[in-house]
Each structure stands twice: as structure tokens, then as C-alpha cells.
Amino acid sequence: MKWDELEEEPCSLARTVAVIGDRWSLLILRECFLRTRRFEGFQSALGITRHLLAERLKKLVRLGVLRRIPYQESPKRHEYILTQKGLDLYPIIMSIVHWGDTHMVDERGRPLLHEHKSCGKMFDPVLVCSECGEPVTAKGVHVHPGPGKRVPRAAADLPKAAKTKTRSRAV
Amino acid sequence: MKWDELEEEPCSLARTVAVIGDRWSLLILRECFLRTRRFEGFQSALGITRHLLAERLKKLVRLGVLRRIPYQESPKRHEYILTQKGLDLYPIIMSIVHWGDTHMVDERGRPLLHEHKSCGKMFDPVLVCSECGEPVTAKGVHVHPGPGKRVPRAAADLPKAAKTKTRSRAV
């Protein structure tokens, strides 16, 4: 499967992985949330090669996650800022950071602590149900086919006999 | 930067990206949450090459995200199941799926809908503050250095004059 095919899959996870599922995109986006905006800033903060950084920034702009806006004329210079689509990635970033805080810290503890401005306390992010407000777990979720569901790649390609039975599943 | 170095970074996001930040790991984990457990199951559902699948499964086992347990003797066969560490990835997966549902769907709508068993309603996941229960946004969060904070790579490698000023930042 190529990256482009990934974008076409009838799966919201696969389509999002097509955007952020590589070694660098999430790190670049972390820097965006840390208020880095310029090429040199990303490059020196991350140690990414300039070649790849240019490529990834282009891709994120093409996908509508970043916007490239001029901040000076002569010589023309641009900076990269998060669009709303980009800002909406924050829950993903926070969930990732929280998992790292829980499972990947060394003896010395967390690299960063987060304060929720509106309540003033150090907090952890919790994923809850939009309807009842209770925390969401894998076992507590039942999945139904939606309008955008297609027969998955594997089942479509394989002979009829090989089709896997469908079942309610937790993603 | 190599994958191994990524694991060492004093950043919970980088360390988590070292685990799931490639083309396939998240898709394999999606299948795990969809109750796939066996080699052939992953392979036919994803279309990943067998070579890479074997490698990724090994990696996820080594990192403690999956456990490899025998389900029959002669011939010895094993299946892969999520550990608690793996189950804890669910908020990341759900956040990713939700972003895809919001920003990457075609005209036909979402591939899947999610029902929250305990309240019986179709829902979206919302990230809230563990302390006050209010939704978390990038702008509403203030970051403080934690005990595991080290001077970042870039600042440590560069001459003193080039050190970037520290600032409270939103990741």
C-alpha cells in the first residue's frame, strides 16, 4: 500500500495516518503547538534534514493542516501556522503525550506538566463521551457501519469464500 | 535522528512516536482493537507485507504493547493480544479516528459510528481536564517543565549564543 492509497481507505484512522503517520509530521506539529513558525526554527529544534522538512511542510500545507503566510517582502519569507484543521489535532497530540507520560517516562519523571488555565490545576487529559460525559474505554464502545462504509480492501480482493465475517468491533 | 534516539528524547511525544510513528503500527493496533489476533488475520486485513508485519509485531511485543501467547502446540502457533499498555492507546486511536471523521471524510460520510454502551448513544470523543471536567484546547493549556525535563537536543548541541529562549508552551 502506498501513502496515497492510504488516504482513500474507508477508514478514518487510515486517512489520518496518511497525514500524521510518519516519523516527522507529529514532531513538526508538536513544534507548531510550541509556537515555532519558521523553517529554521523547526530545523534547529528537531534536527530534521532540511530536505525532508521542506517536503513535510509542503505536504502539511497541501493537506490543509498548516497555512503558509508571508511575514516579510524582499526577501520573501513565509511562516507556517496551524489552520483550524491543524489546531483540531490537539487532542491527538495530548493523548500521545499522556500515553508517553504514563508508559515511557524514566526514573526522573515527566518532561512536562500541564496546567489547565481555566481551573488553574495540573491535569491529565481524559477522553469522555460527548453525550454522557463518562470516560470512554475500548470495551465500552460498540461500533456500527456508517454511511461512508465500504467493503474493506481485503474482502473486496479475495474470493467470495474467503470473505471474513463482519462483527461489531471497537474502533 | 534515528528511531532509537527518538526513544531517548526528553519528550513524551517523541517517545510515543518511536512506538507508533510509522506507516503500519497504528493500523496493526487498529486491527488489535478490532479483535484480530493472528498473523494471517493482520496480513489479509491490512495488505502489509509479511516481512514487515513480522518485524512490527516483534517490535510491539518488545515494547510491551502486545503479548505473544501460544494458542496451540504442534505446530506451535501464537497470537498477539493487547497488554494494558496497549489498551491504554485507545484514547489516541479514538482521537485519530475522530479527527479523520471530522476532516477527512468524503461526501458519503463516516465509515463507522460509535455507540457508548453505558449510555446507549452514538457519541464523539471529547478530551477533558481530569480536574475540572471541562474540554481541553491548545490555548487553554499552560506548560511547565517537569522533573524529567532536560535541556533539549538543539540547545545542548548548539553554541551558547544560539540557545533559544525558554517560554511556556502548549504541549
Add this chain to the structure above:
DNA sequence: CTTGACAGTTCAATTATAGAACTTTAGTGG
């Protein structure tokens, strides 16, 4: 008129991934 910053581009060398065939252990049907 030389130096430096910024935002890239170019190119060779190294790694990773894709695609396909092959291996091992065992069960099944004839």
C-alpha cells in the same frame, strides 16, 4: 565587498519498504 541569516534545493549514500517466492510443521482427502 565580505559576511551572515533565512529558506530553501540538489545530489550521492544509506535504510526501509514492497513484492514475491520459499520454509517448516502438521492436518486432510484420496
Add this chain to the structure above:
DNA sequence: CCACTAAAGTTCTATAATTGAACTGTCAAG
């Protein structure tokens, strides 16, 4: 006994992605 199938990998070559380093173009300052 023999061919065929299945699961779970392994091995191999070709192709694609990434790295590392140098190079380009525009302007400003000294």
C-alpha cells in the same frame, strides 16, 4: 503414501524514502 492446504514466518531482490552534506539566491549590516 502423496498431493494439497493452512499458519506463521524467513529470505531475496527491486524500488522508494531518508540522511548528510554541500550548494543557491536574496537581502541587510559592517
